[in-house]
Amino acid sequence: MIKINKRKFLGLALIALLIGILIGQGLAQAKPETYEDLKLFTQALELVKNKYVEDPKTRELIYGAIRGMLSSLDPHSSFMTERAYKEMDMDIRGEFQGVGIEIGIKNSQLTAISPIEDTPADRAGIAAGDKILKINDDWTKELTIEEAVDKMRGAKGTKVRLLIYREGWDKPREFPIIRDVIKVQSVKYKMLDTDIGYVKIRQFQGQTGAEIEKALKTLTEKGMKKLVLDLRNDPGGMLDASVDVSSMFLPKDTLVVYLQGRNASDRKDFMSTGSELYRQYPLVVLVNAGSASASEIVAGALQDSRRAVIVGTQTFGKGSVQTVYPLEGGVGLRLTTAKYYTPSGRSIQNVGITPDIEVKLPTVKEPKEGESVHMILREKDLDRHLKNDTVKEDHKKQKSAEEDLTLEMVPKDDKDDIQLQKAIELLQPAVNSSDVVKNVPVSAQKEKQK
Template identity: 40%
Template sequence: MLTEQNKQQIAELYSKRTFSLKKFLLVIIIVPVIFFIGVYTGQLGNTTVNTTNDYGQVVNIDSRPAYLTKNIDFNLLWQTWNLLKSKYLHQDKLNEVELFYGALAGSVAALRDPYTVFFDPKVALEFTEELSGQFQGIGAEIGIKDNHLTIIAPLPGTPAEKAGIQSGDKIIAINQLDTTNISVDKAVSLIRGEKGTKVSLIIVHASDNQPIKLEIARDVIKIVSVSWQMKENKIAYLKITHFNQDTGERFKEAVNQIINQGAQKLIVDLRNNPGGFLDVAIELGGYWLDDQVMVKEMFYDATKNKDYKTVGNPILKSLPTVVLVNGGSASASEILAGALQDYKLATVIGETTFGKGSVQELENLSDGSAIKITVAEWRTPNNRVINEKGVEPDIKVERNYEDPDDNQLKEALKIINQ
């Protein structure tokens, strides 16, 4: 939540601007009353006196408001719909399609899970385009951490990275809109846009409490998910930026080149890799693991719990391996790093990862819209929880951004040469 000091600082930043912001149309979707965004899970009752320390106690912590214990008639939806259609002042602005999608989005938002979201057809298409490796925007993955809209990772060579955005930055305003309680998908829709247009962000770096204003021009973001180079002493440096649809094939080509050129050691860089497809992470794990559990999937219904095993040729197993991670390493990155760490097939160096260990399934609906639903959580082969905890590195090295030579990579090269 913004403090009064932050709000004043933001107001001052915008009062000094000399540029004109491109206005964004914010469509206010009226959600039927039966879909509440906030759901109370308890009430504060009367306090009682503790004769030992004179402090009050919270009672009735398991009680719920009466309206949550009653059966609800689904006809309330249509009653609300008809009232809006007959009495809303601005009938010329009332769009039935937006009203309908708003109702769906509201019911999903009532779960208060930032990773369970409803996508209308336009947003669903954008989401699919990103996973395929190309979209238009500034090139930064975002998520919710500690109830703040947070940069998971800026993508290499993108407008976001060039503007100085870093993993862990908090976004406190988008085009002057306060991001408190904003959903991830709403934030994404505001930040993305056509090439050449600009978005204004107010951010706070993780290392500073002073908000700064950034005006960033959007561009076409093309994701090259795998690249590599040979370092001194036959050390292959392999960078993976995403686990996308093309990553498996690109990784295979890179590994073949690494082996053919006689690499003797390997550094896998997963820093600022926000994740992607699970099956791609398992496919890549198969280059180290031989028919072994890569990750555990834990459901609310324990009978559905599942172990995912690798299938492949572990041709990298014999290569001493270091994995680089940071706070921008999330999801599939954490699965791969955690598995290699559990089996002691790699030394993990860097900073604690993001902690995105929940499982979402994307369900496409008949009209082109979609729902991304949290259905389970990931755990490492040794049953370590990833979600909200992250993967702790074996050797912690904080990034020194004043070092142009990348102090974390230098430490990885030092360790692997020992």
């Protein structure tokens, strides 16, 4: 019988596993130093396995190593646990079980970006800008966003405890929250005036294109001839959905966006499928700092084609694309694989989309009950963000602590929403789609062309 030294076998197996991953990802011709680094990793792993005061689980060590590797990249590359990977399809459908809160890392602290309306977190009183110190008994300081999401999600009816600190409080407070099924309604719509329709996209999901088409058909039947497309506080979502939405307002075979990977040959163009029915509608698009990713693709495509006027404030500035790869054991890897560019070749990474007409909403320091607020946070504020290869990095002074806590409020009453009122003002005299662009002040048009 052949005896095997388990520890040596483990080390060799891990080298084979890691090299196998490299080959599987198309890196078979890795540089010699790559294999030297793998030896270093294996040496460290064996030391931990042999010398650590307790007997660690090998799988947890490997998962930790993968998380550490990805944490050295951009903020959107991450390791997906088995549950997070399984729930990915639910996210695409806009349905999951949890507390209903958008989170991010701000100044190395897990922070509530915005609670989703009418969810357990919203009803419990969690507010934008709240710092999440603990999830149950686990401190969040060293957690990644994926780990935090995984801890907050769970079966409907189960309880999770969040320790929250809010600016102005003497000490943190604990919020017990009962998890529920969170259904994110992708599209909302209504008539604003006799002939002005309003469509709000909250997130770009698998069915968003079909939902938008249904909304536009319904509004048209009610007499809509002009449209406000609201992308404010829309964090993005699926790339295909953004192309579907853009296609409804652009001629067929118009470039919507293109992706560019590491190599020059890695370019991929996404063209519009076209829609005769809605192409001539005068159109105004609303954006703000919460408009990210897929929202920016739509805004950029419609702006570059001069199909719509963009009103609001500078968008988030997420100009990268992530691909999810399955790994052994039912887990996954979300990896940034490309940057995207608007039809004119603009990268919005770190800079966002500049509106044709800037209109700022009111800001508040502390939200009052019932107010819809969103923390002003952009890609350039995130640690390890990718650089923009088409513009110079803005090295302005760091924000003060006071500026970090600024919250933007979208008024509930349409009459108080100055961005929406500006859109209506632009649309009222318009007859054709080109009329809206003509109504843009000359100064704004010049600024756009810079």
